[in-house]
Amino acid sequence: MFIHIHELRVRYSESDRMGTFYNSRLLEWMEVGRTELLRAAGYPYIEWENKGLMAPIVESHLKFKGRAGYDDLLRIETRFSRESRARLRFDTRVCLADSDVTVAEGWTIHALINPEGKPMRIPEWVDDLINGDEENE
Amino acid sequence: MFIHIHELRVRYSESDRMGTFYNSRLLEWMEVGRTELLRAAGYPYIEWENKGLMAPIVESHLKFKGRAGYDDLLRIETRFSRESRARLRFDTRVCLADSDVTVAEGWTIHALINPEGKPMRIPEWVDDLINGDEENE
Amino acid sequence: MFIHIHELRVRYSESDRMGTFYNSRLLEWMEVGRTELLRAAGYPYIEWENKGLMAPIVESHLKFKGRAGYDDLLRIETRFSRESRARLRFDTRVCLADSDVTVAEGWTIHALINPEGKPMRIPEWVDDLINGDEENE
Amino acid sequence: MFIHIHELRVRYSESDRMGTFYNSRLLEWMEVGRTELLRAAGYPYIEWENKGLMAPIVESHLKFKGRAGYDDLLRIETRFSRESRARLRFDTRVCLADSDVTVAEGWTIHALINPEGKPMRIPEWVDDLINGDEENE
Numbered sequence: 001m002f003i004h005i006h007e008l009r010v011r012y013s014e015s016d017r018m019g020t021f022y023n024s025r026l027l028e029w030m031e032v033g034r035t036e037l038l039r040a041a042g043y044p045y046i047e048w049e050n051k052g053l054m055a056p057i058v059e060s061h062l063k064f065k066g067r068a069g070y071d072d073l074l075r076i077e078t079r080f081s082r083e084s085r086a087r088l089r090f091d092t093r094v095c096l097a098d099s100d101v102t103v104a105e106g107w108t109i110h111a112l113i114n115p116e117g118k119p120m121r122i123p124e125w126v127d128d129l130i131n132g133d134e135e136n137e
Numbered sequence: 138m139f140i141h142i143h144e145l146r147v148r149y150s151e152s153d154r155m156g157t158f159y160n161s162r163l164l165e166w167m168e169v170g171r172t173e174l175l176r177a178a179g180y181p182y183i184e185w186e187n188k189g190l191m192a193p194i195v196e197s198h199l200k201f202k203g204r205a206g207y208d209d210l211l212r213i214e215t216r217f218s219r220e221s222r223a224r225l226r227f228d229t230r231v232c233l234a235d236s237d238v239t240v241a242e243g244w245t246i247h248a249l250i251n252p253e254g255k256p257m258r259i260p261e262w263v264d265d266l267i268n269g270d271e272e273n274e
Numbered sequence: 275m276f277i278h279i280h281e282l283r284v285r286y287s288e289s290d291r292m293g294t295f296y297n298s299r300l301l302e303w304m305e306v307g308r309t310e311l312l313r314a315a316g317y318p319y320i321e322w323e324n325k326g327l328m329a330p331i332v333e334s335h336l337k338f339k340g341r342a343g344y345d346d347l348l349r350i351e352t353r354f355s356r357e358s359r360a361r362l363r364f365d366t367r368v369c370l371a372d373s374d375v376t377v378a379e380g381w382t383i384h385a386l387i388n389p390e391g392k393p394m395r396i397p398e399w400v401d402d403l404i405n406g407d408e409e410n411e
Numbered sequence: 412m413f414i415h416i417h418e419l420r421v422r423y424s425e426s427d428r429m430g431t432f433y434n435s436r437l438l439e440w441m442e443v444g445r446t447e448l449l450r451a452a453g454y455p456y457i458e459w460e461n462k463g464l465m466a467p468i469v470e471s472h473l474k475f476k477g478r479a480g481y482d483d484l485l486r487i488e489t490r491f492s493r494e495s496r497a498r499l500r501f502d503t504r505v506c507l508a509d510s511d512v513t514v515a516e517g518w519t520i521h522a523l524i525n526p527e528g529k530p531m532r533i534p535e536w537v538d539d540l541i542n543g544d545e546e547n548e
Contacts, residue, residue, distance in 0.1 A: 017152035024301035161438035291426035
């Protein structure tokens with residue numbers, strides 16, 4: 001499966017009094033990973049929304065495995081797959097870029113809806129994106 | 138001048154590795170103060186936006202004077218005034234609720250625009266709100 | 275099981291361009307729910323940390339079921355249980371306070387560690403807190 | 412004066428219901444600018460704190476001049492100067508990377524303190540950093 005790699009640094013604003021990152025930041029980093037995967041694949045998510053296709057999270061599972069503090073360089077590894085005819089899934093691993101030690105892992109499942117909130121099937125161009133990816137394996 | 142009081146507790150997510158609140162949270166607390174002042178005055182800001190009147194910040198000044206950590210109870214004191222024919226001003230003081238020790242002070246100036254971004258004059262009902270306030274002094 | 279109720283309003287800073295709350299805010303609201311449950315139970319979490327007992331999240335599952343936008347009043351329902359000899363679990367439901375419509379549901383599992391990161395067993399006073407709760411059922 | 416340039420993209424989590432970035436994110440981006448300026452200058456701020464020197468914000472002024480939404484590429488321009496014998500100043504301009512249109516401008520003033528909160532004078536190595544910078548003009 002296609003794995004997209006993106007690096008970012010933990011911001012001061014993302015640290016907490018325990019000295020590690022605050023837990024909710026993981027979901028924000030996972031979003032950055034998805035955004036950069038889709039840009040690299042040629043279909044930036046901003047264009048999905050401009051076309052009237054939104055992909056809100058409906059479910060997520062998160063495992064926190066290690067610490068990461070201010071200024072640590074992280075590697076976000078993101079994978080993309082079809083969960084059902086109308087749902088997409090992204091799997092993410094976050095690790096310290098220097099040591100490859102896992103910081104967190106998780107996945108998100110996304111419904112596809114139009115701006116009125118009506119469920120949409122996976123459009124052909126997203127399907128081709130996933131199929132093309134699978135053919136490349 | 139009318140002073141609106143609102144209390145809130147510092148969230149864990151608002152703390153940082155220095156053990157105090159991260160600086161940007163002050164702007165978020167000041168927004169909570171404005172929201173609650175306008176609700177108390179009978180004109181909730183959500184209704185402004187529903188009527189097509191938005192009040193984005195155009196300028197702000199902030200002074201950080203003391204520490205406030207996770208679970209500290211804060212008192213947000215907010216005042217409301219007219220900056221110009223088309224701009225509003227809110228002044229805020231944040232202090233520890235128990236000791237009245239000042240944590241931070243600041244102000245924000247807000248333009249009034251419609252959803253297309255066109256500048257709007259202060260509408261009569263906002264003007265009455267400020268005038269009524271001044272008459273009550 | 276003991277259910278703790280806490281109400282809060284969606285902040286402007288918690289909204290996103292889709293007009294609902296940004297997904298990571300759920301974890302922040304769940305933390306507020308835990309904080310207020312433990313305060314109501316007589317053992318504020320700030321005192322846990324002051325005693326050298328920390329309870330970082332190790333795992334979480336989240337389901338997003340409905341929309342909630344700026345200024346909506348939310349009810350956070352939080353439950354507390356023992357996951358294992360060394361782990362605690364909190365279950366949370368977030369709903370619109372006025373209509374009881376579910377916005378999101380989720381749980382978090384927390385390890386107990388000391389400031390050096392060493393795993394700790396559930397201390398007697400936490401155990402009593404959970405047992406007392408179960409006896410009250 | 413030395414100007415440090417750093418680029419970043421607006422995250423979905425940084426957008427708000429008005430479709431632009433939420434105002435408090437500006438302070439977070441300004442912090443990223445400071446962090447990267449100091450890294451480029453050879454004195455990463457994480458090393459300051461590891462040496463026991465902290466530089467919390469004591470005052471800030473912000474001007475919001477334009478919109479920036481999800482996925483916009485921003486250029487953060489940061490300058491560094493001495494405010495007084497014990498205070499540092501950073502000036503920041505944020506613009507759209509493609510068009511150079513200004514999104515926001517602001518400055519922050521930082522006190523220097525040790526971990527106990529005691530004010531510290533600007534250490535020689537910070538002074539040399541600023542002087543070296545001025546000599547390079």
